[in-house]
Amino acid sequence: MTTVTALTTLALLALAGCGTDTGRGSDGAAEAGSEVATDLPLTDVRWSIESLSVDGKKTAAPAGASVEIDSKGKASAQTGCNSIGAQVTIDGDTITVGEKQTTLIGCPDELAAFEKALGGAFSGKLKAKVEDKKLTLTGADGDSIDLSAEKPAPLVGTPWAVTGLLSGGTTSSLPKDKKGETGKATLTFAKDGTVSGNLGCNTFSAPAKTTDTTITFGPVKATRKLCPEPGMSLERELLKVLKGKVTYEVHHRGLTLKTADGEGLSAGAGTPAK
Template sequence: MDLPEFDRAQLRAVEVLRAGEAVVVTSPSPLTYAVVARDARAVNLLKGRPVDHPVGISVHTSAAHDQLFRYLDLPTSALAMVDFALAERIAVLAPILPDPTMPEWLAPAVQDGCVLFFDGSWGPLVYLWDSHPFLYGGSANQTGQAPAASAAEARAQFPAGTVIIDADDRRTPTAGYGARTVIRVDLDGRPTLHRAGMQDRAAGGPDTLLDRLREFRSAIAVLDPPTGTPLGKTYLSTAIVEGGEPRQLLPNTRIRLEFARTPNKNADGPRVYDVVRADVGCNSLGAASAAGELLADGTLWIPGLGGTQVGCRPPLRNQEEWLKTFLTSKPNWHVNGDELTLTSASTTITLLDRQIAEPDVPLDGIRWSVVTTITNADLRQGFHRADEAWIRFDDGRLTGWTGCNEFSGTVTRTNTELAFSDVAVTGHSCTAEAARLQAAILATLGPAVSYTIDHNRLTLLAPSGIGLDLKAMS
């Protein structure tokens, strides 16, 4: 069955973005259209600006959001205020740490020690936004012209053949359209108006909008502890004491707790959530509360836990129920350096920062076994009837096994990207499944492949959305 025209337009836009070009997308009322791309140069070329002109960056996945916030040079309460601004579709100009480990993908949005970012995701275009962890962007106008407020205005400004997603019929009619408000946040966390826009106009003026942001920051500052907080970190259990005696978890299981703060993209509810995610070898559990409430007064306030519905064997299921009962019993919490302690009645759980408990293994010198292939940036497929495939990196040299052929090549790297070249593969015949696996591996090993390491897992993702999920072999 043929897809509706609007869905076909999104698919076409994703293809263009993955090819490194820019597209014009609709924003919700009362914002004007925007130009976005995976390559900052493509945004500038379409807008008729020098290719190295600074751009904004839209961060709209939790991973990209957390990476960005890790490098912002702001106090904790100001980070919550920034999330509030993102939820209101305000753009933010904030100081960033001069850290050499900062992801290279942030560089095009950094100028004079500050980074310009926003959250451009919008429900009707969810497929387009969810297909990319971040996109560079700016208003949909060529230099010297007013931003396009409709698809017709965008077509009049940009060259024929430019991909423009027309979603005017999905917007709420309004008397006028305009650009986002941009706030600047200083090192102390104080917001000021950098550029007037639709959000401050809707609020009744810049002063009213800034007062709302300051009031939110003050309210969070009172609730957030003045000393250490687990927010933004993941912890793994190291010891459990129950009734004065050690409690042992089932073999090969460990309590994992992740704490995060994130903007609420829905119209209803608090503008910012504090989130806890938990697992102990079975389901992924989670709960969210208004920012500042989850960890208020040294207590973990979880009224209930939702999660996946994986069927587990009774020992695992019982262990999970025990953890759920503990976490919802309002345990006290305390952070001491890299250690988090939770205590309720006669039970104490001690956890250690994941980066200390399970540090990331190095990229080089490790045999990385292919666990699954990736398509569309997140769909994973295993190949159970093919021989184990693997990749190894050794100081710029690439070697590996596709499951039926050896391959080799060269690789260069930055903090977040790998560039493969001169990849050669032997020519032995493969079974049908091994051939598909080999094709996926070779298609991934191109230029500008993003990589992330989480303890012993490596993810490679090419601009096309295909990639590999790999595990370090001991």
Template structure:
């Protein structure tokens, strides 16, 4: 989910977790399929196999509540996931509205066409998952472990408020990042321009950040605007969600910061 975004700076965050998803869950999922992040390696359509672009981050996680969430390689998506026997069908899919470079978008179209709205046979073996449609189109995936919160360099990719998320401007991409340390309970990093350090206490899905101590440099105006928004996460408590390689922080007033794990 650390995907370079082009063309559209602002996206509308569509519902990725469907409130009524459990109604379509149907039978239990295949053992070992739910609760795992599955990275998409390739998709085969009409006999032609496309390998996932490098660092596209395409993948899916099936929940035990009859939902599926993931990424097509550029856009995030959510859907209902109904398992019946050794088959699964993803319906009522919603996705974000970003645009990426042509190679990613071509792969995304092939993947979304194959993955959603079709009955797919489920095959698992030694950490691999194959989803195959009746006409032979298929998606090949491999299991990937979640990245730990602590000790990971989390690079900020977008900021959000009021239901929308905005990608960081080009000068700021890759410059804002945070790393959480379990001992002695601190966060360090850079806010786009200045370096920062603060106390950080993690408990029950929330992170309490102490006052930010920063350096005193002045940078490009766009970097300073990003820094000002990130500073609002400090000296307060933010909720956090960790999904594979993506960390989302949500402040008490609803502002969000999304970050991806460095490779």
């Protein structure tokens, strides 16, 4: 039996939405443990959470919900809102959920409700079954979570939807209006060395010279509409990032951009552009 620092992709989601914090690290991930020893091909794969079945009722997962466990036992999960980590024990095809950690970003009501339901299903001992790039986790009461292996997304040609803002190593949620709605922003890098999209209010385009680790943005050209909040606030934050040279990282279907002073953004992949 091998104890690993695995990301309890799921039950933790409930903690994320409800604001429970055991607080270890800004990214919510547990510390690396010993190398994983299991015959199941679970590690070094980003698993997209597809659905949750509780008491015979199946609920689709929100966009961006995923989990990943590396070969050293360090795991992390993304819900489209919070990052979560936990201690689990893997014995053959049995996963036992232990200590949990989560970030504390406020989530929309619909996501918080899903996380709460998921928290009830992901507890105790779970049976893991991997078949044809699909993963199923099933509890003793028959509740289950269905996941599928994600295909990595390329930087160029993928529409990236902005999901969070970075500052000094901390991720925060996007600005919200009085109803709790967040701004929506997208960016797509093209083969001709440009980037275009929506800043949350105005559409924009700019030169974008890329290397393996950096992107150098040229002057941004944007429309000049005045928009209600949170569009304008989000636009101001993004314009701070899309300026000069930044570092970037694409990890499976997630993108992060960071400036030299620690400001940045996180984004999730959509459908590849044609």
